[in-house]
Amino acid sequence: MPGSVGRRRAALLKKPVRPVDVTRVRGLGDLLKQFQSTSIQARNLGRCLEVWENALTDRKRPTILLGLSGPLIAAGLRKVLRDLVDWGVVDVVVSTGAVLYQDLYQSIGGRHWMGSPTADDLMLRELYLDRIYDTYVDELKFEETDRSIGRITDEFPRRPASSREYLGFLGARFPDPDSILATAARRGVPVFSPALIDSSIGIGLTLHYQANRGRKDRFILDAVRDNFELVQILAGSPRTGVIYIGGGTPKNWINDGIVMANYAFGREGEGHHYALQITTDVPHWGGLSGSTLDEAQSWGKISKTATRAMAHVEASIGLPLLAGALWNRRALWRPRPRLKFQWSEDQVRVRRGPT
């Protein structure tokens, strides 16, 4: 073997895989640190922690956006998500409507029940139970939730508004301490849902529309305003980081936001500086949910120099590991100043607030 081969080998063989030793795991933070020296998806999950911690400890204080999709409340992640908002490890939330609807459903007393993925669906239909894989939800309580949302929407100002404004309103009106929306409202964390009409919240909104369509001064979900608000937040942030739980509309929209911001403000801005995703999708179907964070670099959505990681693990397992590790290791990133979003209609200024 010529010396040059030896040197090139040595340059590649720097870090050995270190076997996980579960007899020495002192907590989830410790486990994920161990994962960082393993391989396959454990390593990727460990790197997701590293990316998140890098974003949290960056002295430029990046704005961190959390994208949510999938059956997260059914999966038992409501407390974890609420905690992430409460701890201040995310600054903006972008979610599917379904996640937020199910958050509200719990706020007014609905529950998710342990069921079976092989249940008889026609029997469930008769019993007014709806199945989410291995979980049942109560259609009667859904009706109550929809009616509640409908009633409360009547109190919302009769004018065009973004999903962020409307969701902030809902969060304030259903002040359940375990709620994601309520915690976000209390903490001043903006919550967007760019496809809000595609959810049971949309059902309530449809009824509201139907009842008010004759009026000139009705509440209109002014979808494009969401975009305008998002791009201001991105443009007003020294840096941005993104945390994607699943893919879907939230991932795509947050990523696209960079391109929109560049167009809208005539700048050639950088992409997101920190990016992590846990997903069950794969790159080779070509869709955006499973596309690599490298691919997003070709579009300029992720910065050329971004630290980034993608772990293929379902959120009900992956997210508690990440969140628990962050909590274990909170001395690292605490205290973190919160962002203060100063809204004036559709305009926003992003300020660094107190810790």
Added chain:
Amino acid sequence: MPGSVGRRRAALLKKPVRPVDVTRVRGLGDLLKQFQSTSIQARNLGRCLEVWENALTDRKRPTILLGLSGPLIAAGLRKVLRDLVDWGVVDVVVSTGAVLYQDLYQSIGGRHWMGSPTADDLMLRELYLDRIYDTYVDELKFEETDRSIGRITDEFPRRPASSREYLGFLGARFPDPDSILATAARRGVPVFSPALIDSSIGIGLTLHYQANRGRKDRFILDAVRDNFELVQILAGSPRTGVIYIGGGTPKNWINDGIVMANYAFGREGEGHHYALQITTDVPHWGGLSGSTLDEAQSWGKISKTATRAMAHVEASIGLPLLAGALWNRRALWRPRPRLKFQWSEDQVRVRRGPT
């Protein structure tokens, strides 16, 4: 073996698997008929054809809704999708914004180029090329597309409108015969995009919003109006069938439409009567994209008596097989009367038109 066992066995063992014989395949229709007597996903794809043909030959003339998600234009499916609309085998289209944007990009001369999934994304970034898995698109032509959309949007009426109305407008203004939007506009097929802002069309709309936000009489994408229009179509149809290419917002929204229609019109209506999906997602992640059509029955979104099929195959392979088989076997369903949608602002009447 007792006789009763023999009888119960005989009741289950009716149809043997018949091996595919590729030396006797006379076309795609023939291949998919052969698939119907095989197993695993070939059988499922064969059954998808059967479900679609059942919907097409149902004398009650169901309204067939097509849900589109994924990188379908990049995948080379633009002609297939345009044909489905042109042939009249679908009556309503619900799509992600990305599919429709890329349709427009091609209408103004943009192309998708064969590339590599292992390309150097930072190099592509420098060259203003954006990667979609193994395909490149031209960022410079994207800019031109966005500017064109922006300019033309100035001509759109300055008032709240649904995505359906706006997309009909775009389809009429970019009359490329190969275009999905243009063909739909010509054929009077409504096209919805419930998350339109989450796409490059949304970029154009954001610029438009920015330029017009001071005005009282501006164009507003009135998202909830989409819901109101959809539920009228569903409520006005004797029966409905759904074709899902992928999942995402289109699948969820069309399925949810049933629940909305029941609420909005106070009826306890049935779910969709025919349902087929080709997908790369799986049920056990619990998300809506991969959820079974049985699960949707527990929600009442799919009728208790629906014929339904779900095939796990990526659309670039699965859709040409289905569409080609429909075409081969067009004697079966032709002529099919088209639907006529009579719009009066946000109200619609669905009429059976000429064949």
Added chain:
Amino acid sequence: MPGSVGRRRAALLKKPVRPVDVTRVRGLGDLLKQFQSTSIQARNLGRCLEVWENALTDRKRPTILLGLSGPLIAAGLRKVLRDLVDWGVVDVVVSTGAVLYQDLYQSIGGRHWMGSPTADDLMLRELYLDRIYDTYVDELKFEETDRSIGRITDEFPRRPASSREYLGFLGARFPDPDSILATAARRGVPVFSPALIDSSIGIGLTLHYQANRGRKDRFILDAVRDNFELVQILAGSPRTGVIYIGGGTPKNWINDGIVMANYAFGREGEGHHYALQITTDVPHWGGLSGSTLDEAQSWGKISKTATRAMAHVEASIGLPLLAGALWNRRALWRPRPRLKFQWSEDQVRVRRGPT
């Protein structure tokens, strides 16, 4: 845009994606040629055809090895597989035991029956029916098959033998013209099963072992002899090509064969020259079934200059498309001289035979 950027762009943008036109598909060969100018998995499947055709038309006449795994007989692929052997488009078969067992089960009259993936498995248990996803097989006929294999094994020479020798014997004794094993025996195509004991054929062999274990002169499945026979075939071939339907032991073993051949014959040989795989597995789990053909190049198992393609599609759909396309386009590769394997105990010489 500087000129150098334009030139570099032009160098990358050579081949546009051409939309599939199903109204102009004249057969499966034509469809797969169209797929070659699309994207995502359709393109990959089209490239699989190209790789196979390249191997078939290479004037050095590569030895083509077919690796089989998965529920291929249940899936309705028995005729397709038998045809591939009969046409001479593969020269060596390596299979899981299960595929070959189910081939024999059909040779003695067993059938696969169309069933349901949501069947009641405890009820099937009572009825002596075994489920393979959506297909039922007959446990009573399995017993008959096992007994037949057992009886016939008594006629096999009482000495150590490879799986190849034993499977050739079975193929000759069950001369069903629709059988893979029988067709291979008739055509002189060697069939290996490196994990043969892990199958219902293994059950018959276990009974045979039990009945003969006292004897000195018993039939022993001499597993390592399979390796020795394989490496001779590889070493005796000017070039090799591999076709993997699924992954599993066949893929790994055929790939490893290159390394074994290099060791056993002291040469620094090249890897396989042509390689294609259709698979439902993915690279990011790190396993061999889903590993990329590029990864195999780092091991020297696939040649540095190999043409190779991997399509993510399940075999019941993907294999009929490939085989049908080969058949449509048979003028391209016919006549192809067959290989003649001259066996002398565990030694083999590979000769080019008549077409």
Added chain:
Amino acid sequence: MPGSVGRRRAALLKKPVRPVDVTRVRGLGDLLKQFQSTSIQARNLGRCLEVWENALTDRKRPTILLGLSGPLIAAGLRKVLRDLVDWGVVDVVVSTGAVLYQDLYQSIGGRHWMGSPTADDLMLRELYLDRIYDTYVDELKFEETDRSIGRITDEFPRRPASSREYLGFLGARFPDPDSILATAARRGVPVFSPALIDSSIGIGLTLHYQANRGRKDRFILDAVRDNFELVQILAGSPRTGVIYIGGGTPKNWINDGIVMANYAFGREGEGHHYALQITTDVPHWGGLSGSTLDEAQSWGKISKTATRAMAHVEASIGLPLLAGALWNRRALWRPRPRLKFQWSEDQVRVRRGPT
């Protein structure tokens, strides 16, 4: 709502999903207990723990078989696997050859190095580095490992033997305390590899075969003997439990063992009583690796009354969670008497040993 509906609902709605609270996780045992009251794959993983613990605390003292496949050593699981054997929570190991080879490679000083899944494989080829997804192994050290295996095999008795006997021999000769094989040898835990020839151990065996093929008294890997040994263990166990890490040959062979045992010993025995699998495969491809444990019940491989669970999570994440939880909660199952396997050539008696 009629009363009967209320009662039927109440019967289904017994256990609410309880959100995970990562601020109260005291260890992995606690986390997995929390997972048992959630949904989707976290619940399934929690149930895997429950099944394993049920097997460990069953007073009939089931024999627990561990099936191993996938890149487990590369993934950093060597210590975890060695611990499972050492703690006595598994009684028999069935593995792919690759896992065991890489165990030996580490025993003689080889390492797995952290690399990249997007490495340049042709460059790695030049540097004698082999890639396993995101990990590199050293081909030069592989050669040394192969030579070592070859040399030591010369000391193995010159007669037919099972993989279990040969692997026990290797485990004794490479007494690395961190080794799975060495720990198994020390603890008397049988290790089988029904497809041993399909691995780099098979390369060593091929060279040994080549050097000894003239001899009458050579070592023969007598594959069917593995089956005979396995069925005796199964038949000699009051009950059996199975733990599948991945699928592949080990899962299929252990499951098939039940059928073999019934045939070989003329009994109508039950299937495995406890069954758990963590896997990245899915049921709908129809293969054995991803097939449900219910499907195995139709074959009689899993008992009708088995407790069973299947979690879709990759092993590098899922296995440390399970093993760590078992360790945290060891007070539950300790002390557990070990099994004593009394071998007399190919015959074995299974005795309950001391704790």
